Amino acid sequence: MSTPSGNNHRREADGASASAVVANVSKSAKKKRRGAAKTDERLEAFHSLHANMQANLATVRSNLQRSYSRANRLDLVLVMDCTNSMALWIDVAKREMATILATIQVDHPQATVRVGFVAYRDFCDGSLRLEIQQLTTELARVEAFIASLEATGGGDGPEDIPGGLDAALRLDWQADAKCLVLVADAPCHGELYNDLGDDHRYAAEILESPCIQGQMRELATRGIDFAFIDIVPKWTATMLAMLEQAYESVLPAHGNPGLFSVVPLDNMGDEIKFAPVVSHHSSAVLLASQCVSVFSPALAPSTPMPSAPLPLPLAPPRPPTPEWSPPMTILPLDWNGIGMLDAVSAERHTLCLGPGSMDWSAPDLRHATHATTLRLCKVPFARGGMRTAHGLVDATVASPLVAKFYFGRAKATGYDVRRDVETQTIAKALASAFTMATSPGADFLYACWYTVDGLPAFTAEPFMDGDYRKFNNNSGWTQKAATTAQAFSHFTWQHTLGQALVVDLQGVDGLWTDPQIHALDKTLFGRGNLGEEGMTRFFATHECNALCTALGLPPFDGPDPMAAPLPLAPSEDEMRCSCWLCGATYTRTHAAVVAELKANDGCDVHCDACTALITATTSTVACSTCNRPVTFAAYRCEMEGEAPPTLCMGCTPPTLPTTNGGAGGRVGDAGGRRAPLGHGAPWFPLH
Structure with a gap:
């Protein structure tokens, strides 16, 4: 039976609950007013940014065209040991040039x-110690020169590599894309x-010979990529370790790390790989030069690269760093072998977007x-100019992973694994918005980073088999067939x-990785963030395609930057995705x-396994303030x-914003979902 006291308590509780509801309504109204004012400010800033970028567009286009013209030239110099032991390789060069x-x-x-x-050759070979063919576009002259060479001479075991490199450095290097290929079966003297x-x-x-480490530093400073075709690795390993250390110790004048690579061709029959190795490396250098040809500030006058040799300091080798670095050796990926390696303790670090509306200027x-x-x-299966790729198995993650370690100059000059993961996380969120707006959609691989005792921090992402393609880069260069990628970059801006523009897209079948983001706040997203300049460069090369039109994206040259979105009809086309929680890759229809x-x-979207775990661990609690139901999944909270x-x-x-870490609190609302992350409007966040 109810008592007066009990009724009073109920009335007090009901009154408190009603007061909480009224307070929530008042808070909501204030939040909407603040959001509307913020939207007006952002729209005004967006129009101002668009006008400023348009004013600089002609200058940027002119500089890009001039830079690309220089970058579409390649200077390739082969430096070859032509002593008696190299007869086979001289014959190969004669046939394959x-x-x-x-x-x-x-x-x-x-x-x-x-x-x-x-x-x-070597010091004892007199006039034949060096034979030189100057850089030329006339293939017949080069072939005639190589045809005249004979395998002869050579005194002791080591040969005069510094003499050959000195002659090469004195050639008339002119192109932006510069590649030196050293072919040898013996080390230098010393x-x-x-x-x-x-x-x-x-x-x-030997005492008067140029310092080969100084020569490596000069190659790097002048932006000359270096490749070594290693005929007898057991004899050259000590030298190569020092050469790589010297090459990686400096940055070229244009600031983009060059490529030091070693290709062992020490097995019987490997001579048939000579032509593919040289041509592939040369093409890669030319492509990289085209990508970075506009990396220096586009609005500033260009500075020509020096062609004269720089002084070669006789400096002792740097002491080896105590921190582990990935080896130069490359071995094929063997998941069975990795599964038998010793397990080590580690911490996996992940980032997720916090609840609430998304402010792209301060994620x-x-x-x-x-x-x-x-x-x-620890032995990589692939090696690039800044990072190595390694097979990785995490006991708590179902999918095999690829670990990526920075090395050399990139590690020494402040590339940050956390910044890489931040960039990929934001790009992944923007890909979700893009997928909701058009078909075909796109996604980015889930990324995280690890800390392990005795190793530098490294990033990791799910292993994705397939033919990687690069569609655009962080300075504006594009490939013609990249319709979806180009439209996506335009869409993100x-x-x-105008707060962010995602570029440097590469991947397989619409599942991308390793993006770069240009943001107005240049403290975000690492060293590749070129800010407004990077955005202007993108639009200086971008031509709107059919997908841009379908998205209602206006041409950048037009008077109004605002989009006019068209209705979306989700398709049954399949697309590849990477789970937001565990990273697993899978295929679903765009409509799904x-x-x-x-x-x-x-x-976000999840794989079937994570979806099942979310469902199994979902529960509801009462809000400790107003008693409204709050639904959440314990599995999601943990991940x-x-x-x-x-x-x-x-x-x-x-x-x-908690970009410096720390856990939040509420992850669910009465509907059992997180708050939308900036998708309140069709094409841009309005609150």
Whole structure:
């Protein structure tokens, strides 16, 4: 039976609950007013940005055209040991030079290629110690020169590599794309570089010889990519370790790290790989030059690269760094072998977008750590100009992973693994918005980073088999067939009201990785963020395609930057996705992905395994302030590093972005979903 006292308590509780509801309504109204004012400010800033970029567009286009013209030229110099032991390789060069150049021209039909050749021997060989063919576009002259070479001479075990490199550095290098290929089966003189022993009769010549480490630093400074075709690795390993250290110790004048690569061809029959190795490396250097040809500030006058040799300081080798670095050796990926490696303890670090509306100028990223064990192959299966790729198995992640380590100059000059993961996380969120707007959609691989005792921090992402293609870069260069990628980059600028533009897209079948973001705040997204300049460069080369039109994206040259979105009809075309929580890759129809994004307020999509775990761990609690139901999934909280919620959305106080880490609180509302992350309007965040 009810008592007066009990009724009073109920009335007090009901009154408190009603007061909380009224307070929430008042908070909501104030939030809407603040959001509307903020939207007006962003729109005004967007129009101002558009006008400023348009004013600079003609200058940027002119500079890009001039830079690309220079970058579409290649200077290729082969420096070859032509002593007695190299007869086989000299014959290969005689046969394959035309094939090498033809392959480069197929890959780059508009490129101008000049070739030079330096044959070196040893101090005892008199006038034959060096034979030199100057850089020329005339293939017949190069072939005639190589045809005249004979395998002869050579005194002791080491040879005069510094003499050959000195002659090569004195050639008339002109192109932006510069490549030197050293072909040798023996190291240079000097007890620092070889265990073969030097003939004492050459002591004076060795003392007067240029410092080969100084030569490596000059190659790097002048932006000359270096490749070594290693015929007998056991004899050259000591020298190569020092050469790589010297090359990686400096940056070229244009600031983009060059490529130091070693290709062992020490097995019987490997001579048939000579032409493919040289042509592939040369094409890669030319392509990289085209990509970075506008990397220096586009609005500033260009500075020509020096062509004269720089002084070669006789400096001792740097002491080795105590921190582990990935080896130069490359081995094929062997998942069975990785599974048998010893497991080591590690911490996996993940980032997720915080609840609430998305401010692209100050993204709210939540940092979580997860204790785990992993098996890592320390020998890479691939090596680029800045990072190596290694097979990785994490005991708590179902999918095999690829670990990426920075090395050399990139590691020494401040490239940050956390910045890489931040960039990929934001790009992935923008890809979700893009997928909701058009078909075919796109996605980015889930990315995280690891810390392990005794190793530098490294990033990781799901292993994705297939033919990687690069569609545009962070300075404006594009490939013709990249319709979706180009439209996506344009879309990101529109969607964020000019706060961010995602470029440097590469991947397989619409599943991309390793993006770069240009943001107005240049403190975000690492060293590749070129800010407004980078955005202007993109639009200086971008031509709107059919997908841009379908998205309602206006041409950048037009008077009005605002989009006019068209209705979307989700398609049954399949697209590849990467789970937001565990990273697993899978295939779904575009319509299914759009439906899941809508169900999650445009936030994220999950693989079947994570979806099942979310469902199994979902529960509801009462808001500790107003008693409204708050639904959440314990599995999602654990994966995102969030504490179980105690407050509903209306009672949760506003928080500042937590890009420095830390867990938030509420991850669900009465509908069981996170708040939308900036998808309140069709093409850009309005609140």
